[in-house]
Amino acid sequence: MAKLNRLVGELRAQVKALEEDLRARVDGPDLHGRQEGVYERWHAEWEAALKAERSAASWQEWRDDRVVQAAVAWVLLAVFARFCEDNELVRPVWIAGHTKDRRQLALDARRAYFQENPEHNDRHWLSTIVDYFAGMGATAGLVDEYSPLHQVAPSGDAAQRLLEFWWETDAEGEQLLRRFDDPKLNTRFLGDLYQDLSEHAKKTYALLQTPEFVEEFILDQTMEPALKERPLDGFRLIDPTCGSGHFLLGAFRRLLDRWSKHAPNLDSRTLVQRALDGVHGVDINPFAVAIARFRLIVGALKATSERSLEKAPDFLLNVAAGDSLLFGAPQQALGDDMFSFDQVVFAYSTEDRKALERLLQTRDGEPVAYDVVVGNPPYITVKDKALNAAYRTLYKTCHRNYSLTAPFMELFFGLATRGERPGWVAQITSNSFMKREFGKPLIEEFLARCNLRVVINSEGAWIPGHNMDGTPTVILVARNGSPNGSTIRAILNKGLRENRDVGNEGDGPGQ
Template sequence: MLNELTGLLRLLQDDLRMRVTEKPELLDGFQPRYEAMLRDKRTAAPLESWLEGEFTQIAVHWILACVFIRYCEDQALIEETYISGPNGKWRDGQEALTRYFRQFPAHSEREYLLHVFQAVSSLPALSELFHQRHNPLWSLGPSGDACRELLNTFQRTDENGQLVLRFDTLKTTRFLGDLYQDLSEYAKKQFALLQTPDFVESFILDHTLEPALASFGYQQTKLIDPTCGSGHFLIGGFQRLLREVRLHEPALNPIAQVQKALSGVFGVDINPFAVAIAHFRLIVEALRESGVRQLKAAPAFQINLARGDSLFHKELDGLGGDTLQMELLGEGKFDQYYESEDTPELRRILFQKYEAVVGNPPYITVKDANLNKAYRHKYRTCHMKYSMGVPFTERFFELARRGERGAPAGYMGVITTNSFMKREFGVKLIQEYLPKLQLNAIIDTSGAYIPGHGTPTVILFGQNQAPHSDQILVLQGIKGEPSTPDDPSQGLVWCDILHGYNQKQFAGEFISAGWNARSQFASHPWSLTGGGADEVQKTINDSAKMLLHDVSLSIGFGAILGEDDAFTARINSIKSSLIKPLVPGEVIRDWVLATCLSVIFPYDEQNDFKLVPLEHLPFPERFWKLRTYLFDRKDFSKKTYREIGRPYFEYHQIPTKRYRNPLSIAFAFVASHNHFVLDRGGKVFKQTAPVIKLPDSASLADHLALLGLLNSSSACFWMKQTCFNKGGGGAVWAERFEHDGSKLLKFPVPELKPLDLATRLDRLASELAQV
């Protein structure tokens, strides 16, 4: 199904672009919305990029609308056959189309599908799903030819006369989540689409919604997923709330029981088609649980879902959700932002508190400059180049009911990227925000096999109240899953996590669990490696009185070219002081650096590294040909080189002080192990190959002694505990670590260093490199 629909999506996207090119007036409704978003700093994207996202949303919604209708047809939720159906009913869909054309001979397949969407929207249970105000499909339609192909896709039969795309054998609606995640590569990157496996969702609900029900009771308990995606947490929460309603109110009629459970489940997502899928899935679940067989007999279930940005729409501290709040936030014009955003619902849902807050927020960084700035204004934890997991962690806590004056606090459970634990952008979250809250548990899930999650993750459980104990339950990883399990829910690491959490004190092969001092997790970075790793790390740290910070001048990049292709080439045959070897991080391995690229170095080493005139450079004509492109580069002020008068043939940034002393210790910024090498000068090091500079008084022996220490197994262990693990596909040996300078500056440097061994290894590596 996915392959069929992915190809169809590309066809519809191309068709929409063609339509607006031929008829520019079709964009009249889009321009005001885009201008309003620019004015109110909701986007900094150029119009073309913004429109591309709109076209993707529209195309996806046309496909999803057909999927929803086809599912209803095959599951006998509707009597009519509009598109197709099993057991020969595809002919009924073709006959319906023929009857429509007899009545409206001037219409195309586009008008027919719009007629179908209008017809199903009259059903109370589907009215909101096909609402003309919120569903993007109404804003622009594909051509008649493209809609014909859309219909043909769902009516196509194989050689046996059976439909290629069938929905009658599906027992659940989870397939829609797969469709949501993988249908559009653009949407997948834009919204960081990633489904939460059932076993992870169940575990998080066990330790958030269940204690909330025990604390607040089923009638008061409300659950929200602020990043609900296709609705996995919402459906799991609905089933648990329905269980409680049936247990306590067995005499209530089934429809009323279902609505009562639905009234306790809330969801928001920025992706309109994710919300559409979640809405449809909840309707199907509600029908099934209430015993209603057809949509025409179903009531208009109230579904608490809204399309919008959970991070952007929030209350400021000390302000309520009133008119003043809207004016101060610049949110008084919600209607102008997205046709698909549910303004009243966003306010209703996001401006209240919940007994349980759960979710799996996106792990990406914010690409849009204006949105990035808006989030920084609203969330105190946003720092440096933050992952969205950071402000979402703050948002999850905010949405939980505050525990004060003896009242119980709401529960929060999130699975998120663990990058904040080691990277610098996590400092404010760890050191300023989390210590003020009741963090109940920290669970290292980076070693567990969680399908679709290539990024290492962590699960946090907490409550929105001041800390009431001085300990946190911490589950630390010892080693990862040895192989991909047939059933991820029965993976060795995951099973150890379940045992460790339940037993509180646990030492397994893959996970260790225990109570740790809260103060231990009030400073950055966090280390969640079990099996005695913390004790070894402490021993290493305590063994030295000095840090690398104390013995070095600086750590950082050698140069940022700004446009690599303009400066680099395979020009090793030309001898010139203005041509130097270029060293990226991936060529630094095993005490050796081996680069085959050279770079034009437009600076005079004999004259305080001043810029060399263009005519004196090797190959000046290559820069002249690229001058317009190079002039358009922007510096840190966001102005072009031309605007600020910078020569177009200079590097974007070069710290010339790092070139005055030829001796440097360079290392691979990202690598599976610690790879450091001594360079004796004459090279240019990229950002991926930072350099450590020692004082000018440091001798060659000083450099070699430190080199031996940095390449040691003890240093390897220390760095793996301290630096961010970028993952590597599951195998421990393939895990890659980010060796950033701010972490390395804290590396302990003992008095005794392996100078003799380092000198020998450096010599042998140099000899080997000459072979």
């Protein structure tokens, strides 16, 4: 496996180089090198977004964000391909391989391609990976029509430079500098790539992966009690801020374990799909969704004891790219009984409207409801004036200079089941709402009516890889519905008051 710290920096440089190339391909100073039709298509979509008040960004800001998404998508395509090549998950070798023989196979295949297609360049060669992934049921979702890959393609020279990066060897020419061969097929390294591949994307989307022990703790507090009280068949969990998929992978493993014990006579492929059926995710960042999908695909492949993606079943994944705050907004905020999903929310070309509706609005004609809703929502304030205003209209807790903690709190509870078996809700989020004026409606009007179970203020706690930048966090665990007790178990940090009961205590874990 490649050394991660060095690889992240190297891939970030590849993304930056591709950004420059793709920007010129969209609207460079002259027609030479431009990709035909891209500027017109992008500009029309930007104007439509402005008209629909989906964005207030300038053309340059909007274009640059789309360029970053495309650049990362092409780099990730190479990462996914290299992972598959080195672990022999596919027959073809397009770029390289962890042995000399497989490296030579890649070079021979590329040479044969250009002999058959002498007018093509390395952009076309990279596109053969897209075509191959699209032809396999297990991986088709990685490169579907909504992928930023299809927004703009690199020049031939830029594609060649990307290939040359992967061809680099040590001083002896024996070993590739960047390899992904791993008998355990561990994909957690993709989470580190997710949050650090692009500085622009990291700032724009507040990219930060959830530490594994935090993910496990939150699933312990929500999935385990939920699974004890409701049928396994039909059990549903969603992370509306899924990022690179840590909660989704953790939930998949737990559901697979449950299904294996519940129905031991079922074949492994059926068990895997049953577990995948219970896992759902949405993220505003398309390349986060690509990573989450790839990790689920590899996890599912491992669970079937299969080592070939060509022979793998057509895994059905419930993960989509889109703004869950817009597409999952309460229907009463969007209109009356004649609510029309299509008419209310403008969808970008990278958003699958039907998938988002199925995950966040209606399923089989009924409003969606999940047994468990978990996540790690972004902690930022919304700088885009149009989005800021839209969220403020849709979510009652958006007060003053609110952070995204507020509307996501409403969304999480809105997606959870109610009634006899109310859903479990948990998240790790910024605790700024507990200390600033914007949090007053969230605390006094919204959370006061919720069945909170556990409040863990982790400000001052050192959470590796998460709050090392000083961001104070809090972990909240609740059940949907009204309070059913008089106290909440709260764990405060040393700098605050001693641990004390502050609200509604229930009968869930952690009490």
